[in-house]
Amino acid sequence: MTRKIISAIMLSALMASGAFAxxxxxxxxxxxxxxxxxxxxxxxxxxxxxxxxMHTKEVSQRTGGQKILAPTNxxxxxxxxxxxxxxxxxxxxxxxxxxxxxxxxxxxxAGPVPILRTYAEDDGEYEMITEDFAVVMSDGTKxxxxxxxxxxxxxxxxxPLNESWFPEGWYSGTWKGTSGTSYTFSPDGQAKINGxxxxxxxxxxxxxxxxxxxxxxxxxxxxxxxxSNALVITFMTDEDMTAEIFTRSxxxxxxPEKPSAPVFTPAKPKxxxxxxxxxxxxxxxxxxxxxxxxxxxxxxPPVNIEGVWGAxxxxxxWVTQFKGNQYFGWINGQPSEMGVIRIDGNTITGTNNHGxxxxxxLELDGSGQTLTMKFQNGSAITYQRLQ
Numbered sequence: 001m002t003r004k005i006i007s008a009i010m011l012s013a014l015m016a017s018g019a020f021a022x023x024x025x026x027x028x029x030x031x032x033x034x035x036x037x038x039x040x041x042x043x044x045x046x047x048x049x050x051x052x053x054m055h056t057k058e059v060s061q062r063t064g065g066q067k068i069l070a071p072t073n074x075x076x077x078x079x080x081x082x083x084x085x086x087x088x089x090x091x092x093x094x095x096x097x098x099x100x101x102x103x104x105x106x107x108x109x110a111g112p113v114p115i116l117r118t119y120a121e122d123d124g125e126y127e128m129i130t131e132d133f134a135v136v137m138s139d140g141t142k143x144x145x146x147x148x149x150x151x152x153x154x155x156x157x158x159x160p161l162n163e164s165w166f167p168e169g170w171y172s173g174t175w176k177g178t179s180g181t182s183y184t185f186s187p188d189g190q191a192k193i194n195g196x197x198x199x200x201x202x203x204x205x206x207x208x209x210x211x212x213x214x215x216x217x218x219x220x221x222x223x224x225x226x227x228s229n230a231l232v233i234t235f236m237t238d239e240d241m242t243a244e245i246f247t248r249s250x251x252x253x254x255x256p257e258k259p260s261a262p263v264f265t266p267a268k269p270k271x272x273x274x275x276x277x278x279x280x281x282x283x284x285x286x287x288x289x290x291x292x293x294x295x296x297x298x299x300x301p302p303v304n305i306e307g308v309w310g311a312x313x314x315x316x317x318w319v320t321q322f323k324g325n326q327y328f329g330w331i332n333g334q335p336s337e338m339g340v341i342r343i344d345g346n347t348i349t350g351t352n353n354h355g356x357x358x359x360x361x362l363e364l365d366g367s368g369q370t371l372t373m374k375f376q377n378g379s380a381i382t383y384q385r386l387q
Contacts, residue, residue, distance in 0.1 A: 023153045028113045028133045030313050033146060033155065033337070035379050036358065037135035041114045048136050048143055049088060049107060052077045053158040054206045054223065059234060059243040063179050066335055069157065069354070070234045070243035071206055071221040076158070078105060090118070096207050096219060107134065116147060132156075137356045144354065157354060159223065161205045170224045171208055175231050175246035183233070183246065208233075227351065302343040303362045309371055309383035320383065348373070 028034050055074040058067040075093040082089065090103040104126065108115040116134035119126040132147035142164035147156045159165050174184040174192075184192035191201040191210045199212040208220040221234040231246040311318045319330045327350065328338045339352035346362045363372040371383045 023150050025112050034135050036375050037137055038113055041135045042109045045136050050078050050080050052161045054161055057156045059241055062242045062244045068243055070232045071223045073221055139357050174249040176249050177244045177246045303346050303364050308387035310386045311381050311383045
């Protein structure tokens with residue numbers, strides 16, 4: 001297989017198919033998945049980029065419906081920055097067969113939005129295979145990288161393969177999918193489908209590799225959502241890549257044996273004669289002046305933003321629905337993100353389905369029909385109430 005073919009395979013793993021227009025810097029800066037993290041990336045990005053990562057992108061569901069964010073077969077290990085060339089050496093692991101493909105990356109922080117360029121070898125020379133707007137999202141303990149293709153606008157994420165995202169035993173147990181199929185990964189290394197043993201499995205990074213009883217090998221590419229405790233598994237064939245969401249099945253514990261009634265002899269209660277001392281007679285006096293007011297902080301009532309809101313951002317239609325402590329967002333009719341929120345006074349904090357935390361100040365006009373969200377980086381979006 002020539003390097004040119006390998007580069008094409010990597011490109012398909014990194015990017016989804018479809019025809020899109022090139023994305024401008026102005027469009028990237030208006031995207032709230034990117035804009036709030038630009039300055040932090042310029043400050044901390046070079047130090048956070050090295051590491052071993054799983055790649056994710058939007059993948060079709062096995063049961064149909066909207067695409068979901070799911071792992072691909074690609075793992076990249078990014079080495080430390082080479083200060084002389086200002087580049088990062090990269091090893092790409094496509095199939096987990098110990099064959100690594102050398103690449104390198106360059107993180108450009110000079111422009112308004114950081115850009116990450118990836119180069120692969122082709123007939124002895126390196127050529128650029130992807131160019132992405134790149135920002136790192138960090139809560140101080142864990143982080144992920146968002147990559148937005150400058151050519152297609154497709155969004156992908158790189159998740160570090162560490163204990164923050166893959167805690168010990170993250171894959172173990174019985175998982176039931178949206179299709180009704182269940183997978184069991186037993187502590188003894190047995191793999192089961194719908195309760196029937198089909199072979200044995202081993203786990204490496206985010207790959208669960210099943211060796212079936214007939215000797216065939218089936219790799220599953222999986223990731224755990226620590227917030228919802230849902231397991232997303234990607235299945236690959238020669239023609240297709242599909243994914244399914246699985247939830248962990250809670251097995252009912254065996255009923256404990258009924259213990260025999262313990263011998264209990266109640267203690268004889270003590271009886272003591274209560275004593276009572278009447279209070280001294282007090283004379284009430286009218287105060288003559290006010291003391292200094294106590295230092296108190298009366299909390300503001302939360303802003304009520306329940307409902308559906310719309311805005312135009314750089315000629316794109318953004319629709320957001322706030323429902324209880326949850327929210328859902330669409331861009332041009334396509335799902336963009338969802339998550340949970342909390343409102344204290346006029347401050348909203350939340351976490352989206354990609355594990356990213358955010359904070360904004362809310363301004364609701366007197367009519368209750370116009371809502372402005374001001375983010376910590378200085379950007380703002382003004383919505384109009386739709387419902």
